[in-house]
Amino acid sequence: MRILRLLTGAWSWLFLLFILIFFEVWSHVTYGRTFFGNIFNAQSILLAATQILMMALGLTFIIISAGIDLSIGFIAGLSAVTMAVVIRALDPHLAPGWSFLAGISAAVLISLIPGFINGWMIAKLKVPSFIGTLGMFGIARGAAFLIADGATVSIRNPVAREFGNGRVIFDLVPIPVLIAIIVTLTFHYLLSSTKFGLYVYAMGGNYASAVRAGVNTTRLTIIIFMISAFTASLMGLFYTGRFSAGAGDAGEPILLNAVAAVFIGGASLTGGSGTIIGTVIGSLIIAVIQFGLVFINVPPFWQFVAVGLVIIIAVLIDQSRDRLTGMSGQEEGA
Amino acid sequence: MKPLITVDNVHKHFGGTYAARGVSLELYGGEVLALAGDNGAGKSTVIKMISGVYQPDSGTISYQGENITGKNPYEVRDLGIETIYQDLALADNLDVGINIFLGREPMKRRLGFIPVLDRKTMRQEAIRALKDLGIVVNDLSIPVRYLSGGQRQAIAISRAVYWKAKVLIMDEPTAALGVPEQREVKELIGRLKAQGVGIIFISHNLNDIFEVSDRILVLERGRKAGERLISETDEDEVVKLMMGR
Ligand SMILES: Nc1ncnc2c1ncn2[C@@H]1O[C@H](COP(=O)(O)OP(=O)(O)OP(=O)(O)O)[C@@H](O)[C@H]1O
Ligand SMILES: [Mg+2]
Numbered sequence: 001m002r003i004l005r006l007l008t009g010a011w012s013w014l015f016l017l018f019i020l021i022f023f024e025v026w027s028h029v030t031y032g033r034t035f036f037g038n039i040f041n042a043q044s045i046l047l048a049a050t051q052i053l054m055m056a057l058g059l060t061f062i063i064i065s066a067g068i069d070l071s072i073g074f075i076a077g078l079s080a081v082t083m084a085v086v087i088r089a090l091d092p093h094l095a096p097g098w099s100f101l102a103g104i105s106a107a108v109l110i111s112l113i114p115g116f117i118n119g120w121m122i123a124k125l126k127v128p129s130f131i132g133t134l135g136m137f138g139i140a141r142g143a144a145f146l147i148a149d150g151a152t153v154s155i156r157n158p159v160a161r162e163f164g165n166g167r168v169i170f171d172l173v174p175i176p177v178l179i180a181i182i183v184t185l186t187f188h189y190l191l192s193s194t195k196f197g198l199y200v201y202a203m204g205g206n207y208a209s210a211v212r213a214g215v216n217t218t219r220l221t222i223i224i225f226m227i228s229a230f231t232a233s234l235m236g237l238f239y240t241g242r243f244s245a246g247a248g249d250a251g252e253p254i255l256l257n258a259v260a261a262v263f264i265g266g267a268s269l270t271g272g273s274g275t276i277i278g279t280v281i282g283s284l285i286i287a288v289i290q291f292g293l294v295f296i297n298v299p300p301f302w303q304f305v306a307v308g309l310v311i312i313i314a315v316l317i318d319q320s321r322d323r324l325t326g327m328s329g330q331e332e333g334a
Numbered sequence: 335m336k337p338l339i340t341v342d343n344v345h346k347h348f349g350g351t352y353a354a355r356g357v358s359l360e361l362y363g364g365e366v367l368a369l370a371g372d373n374g375a376g377k378s379t380v381i382k383m384i385s386g387v388y389q390p391d392s393g394t395i396s397y398q399g400e401n402i403t404g405k406n407p408y409e410v411r412d413l414g415i416e417t418i419y420q421d422l423a424l425a426d427n428l429d430v431g432i433n434i435f436l437g438r439e440p441m442k443r444r445l446g447f448i449p450v451l452d453r454k455t456m457r458q459e460a461i462r463a464l465k466d467l468g469i470v471v472n473d474l475s476i477p478v479r480y481l482s483g484g485q486r487q488a489i490a491i492s493r494a495v496y497w498k499a500k501v502l503i504m505d506e507p508t509a510a511l512g513v514p515e516q517r518e519v520k521e522l523i524g525r526l527k528a529q530g531v532g533i534i535f536i537s538h539n540l541n542d543i544f545e546v547s548d549r550i551l552v553l554e555r556g557r558k559a560g561e562r563l564i565s566e567t568d569e570d571e572v573v574k575l576m577m578g579r
Contacts, residue, residue, distance in 0.1 A: 193450035195439055198428075202436055205427030205477075212423045213437030214408050272427030 011317050012264055012281045015310075019285065023292040035295065043167075043174055047242075049287035050180040053280060054235035055251060055258035056265075057187055058228030060279045063262050064191075065224055066204040066271025067129035071118060071136035072232035072258065075111050076251025077144040079236025083107035083160075084153035084246025091157055100159040107240075108233050114140050115229025119222030144248035154245040164241025176238040183234065187227070188276040200224060204271030257286050260307055264314040285310060336399060337362050338501050338532040339384060339415075344393030346379055353379040354390070355556040361501065366523060366533045368543040368564075371553035372576055377536045380553070381503045384534075385417040386410035397501075416494035417503040420510070422486060426479035430471060431456035433478055434463060434493045463496040464488065467522055484515025491522055495531075502526060503534045508542055520546050540569050554578045 020036055027035035036042055055072050062069045083103040090099035114136050121132040166175045191197035199220055203210040210217055232251060239250040263269075264285055265278025289310065290303045337360040346354040353376045361367050369377045382388045384395055386407040394403045397413055405413075424433050432439070435456045442452040457474055464471055469488045471481065478486055487507055494502050504523075508516040523533060523546050537543050543550060544564060552559040552575040559575040 189448070189450075193444075193448075195441075195451065198432065198436075198439065198451060201428060202425040202432075205425040206423065208421065208423040209425040209433075209436065212407075215437065272425075 012266065012278060012285065012314070015313075016281055016285050016288065019288050019292065023288070023295065026296050030296070035292070039172070041291065041295070043172075043177075045284075045287050045291045046177045047174055048291060049280075049283045050174075050176050051235055051238065051254055052257045052261050052286055053180055053184065053283040054231050054238065055254050056261040056279045056283055057184060057276065058224070058231035059258055060262050060265070060267065060274050060276060061187075061191065061200055061224040062129070062228050063267045063269075064204045064271060064274045065200050065221070066207075067122065067221075067224075068259075069118065069129065069133045069225065069228045070255070071114060071133040071140050072228055073252040073255035074137055074140035074144055074248070075114055075229050075232040076236040076239070076254070077248040078114070078140050078147070079107040079111045079233035080240045080246040080250035081144050081148040081153055081236075081248055082110045082246070083237055083240045084155050085147055087155045087157050087160060087240075088153060091155065096157045096159045100157055100163065103157075103160070103240075104163075104237050107237055108230065111229045111233030111236070112226050115226040116222060118229070119225030122225065123218040123221035141248065141252075148246060148248050150248075152245050152247045155240070156244065160241045161244055162241075164238055164243070176241070179234070179238075183231065184276060184280060187231075191276050196220070196223075201272060204273075206272075257307065258283075260311045260314075261286055263318075264310060266318070268318055282314075335362055338398060339534075340394075340396040340399075341380070341384065342394045342396070344380070344383055344390040344395065346376075346383060346388060346390050352556045354383070356393070357553065357556070357558050358393075359551055359558075359561075361532045361534060363500065363532045364527055364530045365549065366527055366535050366547045368547035368550040369534060369536045369553065370538075370540070370543060370550055370572060370576060371559070374555075375553040375576070376556040377553055378505055379556075381417065381505060381534060381536065384410075385415060385503060414498060414500040415503070416497065416499035416501070418487075418490045418494065418505065418507060420506045422490045424478050424486060424489060427477050429457070429460075429476065430464070430474050430478055430481075430489055431458075431460035433489055434460050434496050438497070459496070460492075463492045467492050467495060467525065469518075469522075482515060483511045484518045487511065487515065487519050488522065491519075491526075495526065499531060501532045501534070505536045506538065507535070508537065508539065516542070540572060543572075544569065552576055 023035045027033060055076060059069055059072060086106045087099045087103035090102055118133055118136050121127045122129050163175055167173060168175060168178055191200065199210055199215045202213065202215065203217055203220060207217065235251050235254065240246040261282030262274060262279050264282035265274060267274025286307055289306050293303050293306060294300060339361040341357060341359045343356050343358050344354055345356060357380055369380065371377050379388060383390050386405050386409065389404060394401055396402060397415065402410065402413065425436060440452040440455050441449045444450050460474055467488060471485055478489060508519050511519065520542065527533060535547060547564050549561065549563055550572060551561045552572060554576060559578060
């Protein structure tokens with residue numbers, strides 16, 4: 001029983017290992033070279049995983065609390081265009097470093113507004129999160145396209161370019177990846193080791209239990225939706241930095257992958273379970289599949305099929321965990 | 335001896351429903367007071383006024399002689415008056431230790447400066463608290479949803495005991511339980527009573543009431559229909575009181 005429990009709990013790690021080995025072997029057999037050992041491949045995978053992870057990180061808190069946030073795709077877009085528009089407006093007047101700073105600060109602050117409204121609607125007006133954030137999805141999308149005037153906003157700011165494309169630590173680690181690691185560790189700490197994180201689990205497991213314990217569930221809900229908006233806004237910043245252009249739909253294609261990453265990482269639809277580490281693994285799995293399939297020359301649309309299959313496998317494993325072992329894995333981590 | 339809880343002539347109405355009409359009661363340490371009455375008689379309303387969930391329209395509630403009318407549920411709980419509602423309100427996805435400590439978690443420092451939850455202390459204290467109550471749970475690391483109804487009830491009770499409740503209010507604690515688990519809960523009530531805790535026990539089961547209680551107070555459509563020592567009454571009389579005769 002213990003072994004089964006461990007295996008079903010660790011399946012996502014094993015699965016990640018399995019697909020890495022699969023692509024590695026394939027690469028050796030067909031091209032006679034390494035897949036993951038290639039620095040460029042590794043960096044590309046990590047960058048793709050970072051995009052997914054930034055949106056999935058805040059979403060993990062929401063899903064554990066038994067909610068969902070559909071608005072993050074366009075909050076990321078809102079952040080991307082805000083950064084671009086501000087930098088574009090300030091660049092003629094300020095040094096690039098200052099306009100960059102102003103751009104990212106404005107982008108993060110603007111993004112927190114829909115996050116706050118999401119939390120407030122859901123906690124105070126008791127709007128179901130699926131509906132409330134679907135509404136915000138439309139509003140943030142409209143705002144993003146309005147700010148960008150319906151187009152892509154390009155910039156020529158060297159600091160922003162370095163922020164999105166630069167590498168540190170012996171020229172090995174892309175800057176977005178480094179930032180993502182720091183942010184991820186911070187949120188892992190918050191979720192796994194503080195009262196705040198514990199109350200998110202309690203609220204998702206049984207709302208009444210959290211209320212009874214004296215948790216201010218209104219404040220908690222608003223905070224987690226602001227966290228969700230915050231991490232999504234980081235995704236938008238990385239986008240604008242990387243491409244030297246902000247687009248309203250920067251984050252939209254990532255939304256479903258982010259949701260998938262959280263569930264692959266062991267969260268359950270009914271709330272109360274999930275971990276940051278699980279979400280990291282989920283993001284890596286999706287990124288490896290996407291990049292790996294392109295690498296072995298599978299037409300790109302198969303990515304969608306493959307990711308879809310992994311989501312279904314994840315849900316099946318989540319359910320069989322209960323049946324096989326009488327236990328659900330990836331519970332709130334010890 | 336002075337009463338722990340004194341409810342003096344409380345009234346409460348919801349729209350046109352008069353849920354409590356001049357109810358008074360006293361609860362002493364080391365006794366079990368049963369609240370009985372038909373569905374809708376006002377039992378839950380009365381205990382919710384004690385625990386601060388509802389505010390009475392008129393009348394007062396005191397704890398050890400101090401007027402506590404108008405306090406909110408957290409303030410009442412901090413005084414040592416714990417209420418176990420029928421739905422228990424456990425966090426089903428979390429373990430026993432955390433459920434006992436939820437809202438009052440101990441912290442420790444990692445690397446000397448990073449504050450983190452002290453899960454080990456919570457687990458160890460949970461083992462002790464459960465052992466004190468004579469309850470055995472094999473695996474304390476599993477979420478409480480996998481525990482039996484009786485064990486879950488025991489956790490809710492041990493939370494109250496761990497925080498040194500002087501008054502324990504239980505709204506139909508045995509209603510959802512199997513026979514062996516009902517037995518466990520009744521034994522627990524006996525042990526707490528021996529430790530001097532005052533207990534208010536709501537039940538529809540007269541057998542249970544006669545088994546664990548010292549006194550019984552019968553409500554009928556918001557009014558106090560009568561109050562008896564268990565040793566001086568029988569089921570027939572109680573049923574008659576409940577029906578307003
Ligand atoms: N919040 C409320 N709003 C409106 N009416 C209420 C409310 N709470 C209780 N009542 C009404 O007050 C009356 C007393 O209810 P109460 O829950 O106190 O009864 P009870 O004795 O606990 O019944 P039961 O044995 O069914 O639990 C009922 O008529 C009930 O419908
Ligand atoms: Mg009731």
